[in-house]
Amino acid sequence: MSQAFEKFLHGEDRLARLLCELPVYSPSAEFEAAFARAARAAQAAQGARMATQTAAAATQTESTTRPTAPGAAPCEAIASAFEPPASLEASFLKMAARIDSAQAPRREAVLTGVAKGDRKSTRLNSSH
Amino acid sequence: MNTAAELAALPDEDLMLLVANGLVEKPATELFRRHNRALFNFIAWLCQGNTAQAEDIAQRAWEKLMTRCADYQPRAAFRTFLFQIARNLWLDLRRSSPESRRAEVDETRPETPSEDLAPEAELALRQNLDRVHQALLALPANQREVVVLRFFSEMSLEEIAHTVGEGFETVRSRLRYAFTRLRRELETQA
Numbered sequence: 049m050s051q052a053f054e055k056f057l058h059g060e061d062r063l064a065r066l067l068c069e070l071p072v073y074s075p076s077a078e079f080e081a082a083f084a085r086a087a088r089a090a091q092a093a094q095g096a097r098m099a100t101q102t103a104a105a106a107t108q109t110e111s112t113t114r115p116t117a118p119g120a121a122p123c124e125a126i127a128s129a130f131e132p133p134a135s136l137e138a139s140f141l142k143m144a145a146r147i148d149s150a151q152a153p154r155r156e157a158v159l160t161g162v163a164k165g166d167r168k169s170t171r172l173n174s175s176h
Numbered sequence: 177m178n179t180a181a182e183l184a185a186l187p188d189e190d191l192m193l194l195v196a197n198g199l200v201e202k203p204a205t206e207l208f209r210r211h212n213r214a215l216f217n218f219i220a221w222l223c224q225g226n227t228a229q230a231e232d233i234a235q236r237a238w239e240k241l242m243t244r245c246a247d248y249q250p251r252a253a254f255r256t257f258l259f260q261i262a263r264n265l266w267l268d269l270r271r272s273s274p275e276s277r278r279a280e281v282d283e284t285r286p287e288t289p290s291e292d293l294a295p296e297a298e299l300a301l302r303q304n305l306d307r308v309h310q311a312l313l314a315l316p317a318n319q320r321e322v323v324v325l326r327f328f329s330e331m332s333l334e335e336i337a338h339t340v341g342e343g344f345e346t347v348r349s350r351l352r353y354a355f356t357r358l359r360r361e362l363e364t365q366a
Contacts, residue, residue, distance in 0.1 A: 050288040052292055053289075055292065063355070063359060066305070066362075070309055073216060074217075075212065080212075083238055084205070086242065087200065088201055090243055
């Protein structure tokens with residue numbers, strides 16, 4: 049192995065010294081300001097995320113008395129980190145419309161019976 | 177643990193763990209203060225002196241660090257982690273450019289010089305450092321980056337290997353090629 053290369057590797061030769069004298073590239077003053085803005089925005093986003101998770105955890109605590117294992121994350125808090133896919137809402141609405149349409153004759157019969165004075169419970173039982 | 181003095185006393189890795197745990201602004205600002213100049217210089221050399229492009233990459237690297245820091249492992253050196261993020265952004269940009277991979281492979285097999293640069297050549301080059309600057313810019317990207325990491329970021333060969341995702345011997349070989357090319361180019365000019 050070349051001794052000259054070994055000296056270069058350790059920064060001990062003339063070429064290494066020349067390289068170290070090259071001027072450095074510096075970012076603009078505006079770049080530092082842009083970073084400061086980005087850091088504030090990242091902190092604000094993080095704060096909002098934590099507030100949402102805290103609120104979700106509090107809601108769960110109020111709505112149930114079931115004890116939670118120490119250190120375990122509430123299910124709602126975990127679920128809130130994931131947005132449902134947009135297609136899920138559309139699928140649900142489509143399914144609801146189909147069921148609503150299939151139930152129309154029965155609904156009409158019940159409403160007609162109620163209008164005639166039938167007891168609701170009799171009407172509902174007779175349709176089965 | 178919020179004052180600037182307290183944060184300044186913490187090692188990089190502890191500051192990064194604070195960022196990863198949601199305390200972003202002040203620890204990230206301290207990391208920026210410590211590392212941005214070296215990071216920017218590294219990226220600017222990768223971008224062949226295009227400082228506008230380097231600012232864009234540096235900004236995205238810091239944003240990524242602040243918002244997607246779950247990948248950080250406390251056992252990994254923070255500086256290596258940061259430089260890897262920026263380097264990957266640069267590689268993504270480069271892959272999408274038409275001139276990507278041009279001059280990536282160095283086909284030449286010149287003999288490595290065995291003697292130091294002559295004092296007269298050093299003097300002549302010192303009086304015109306722009307020649308050294310241009311010779312470094314003209315190196316293939318994979319040789320240029322290891323020279324920059326070694327001499328401007330003052331990384332060890334192990335740290336360079338980790339940063340560029342290559343083995344120790346590959347890094348050493350790239351440095352030897354770079355050394356040989358620089359010497360040949362500069363001695364011709366001097």
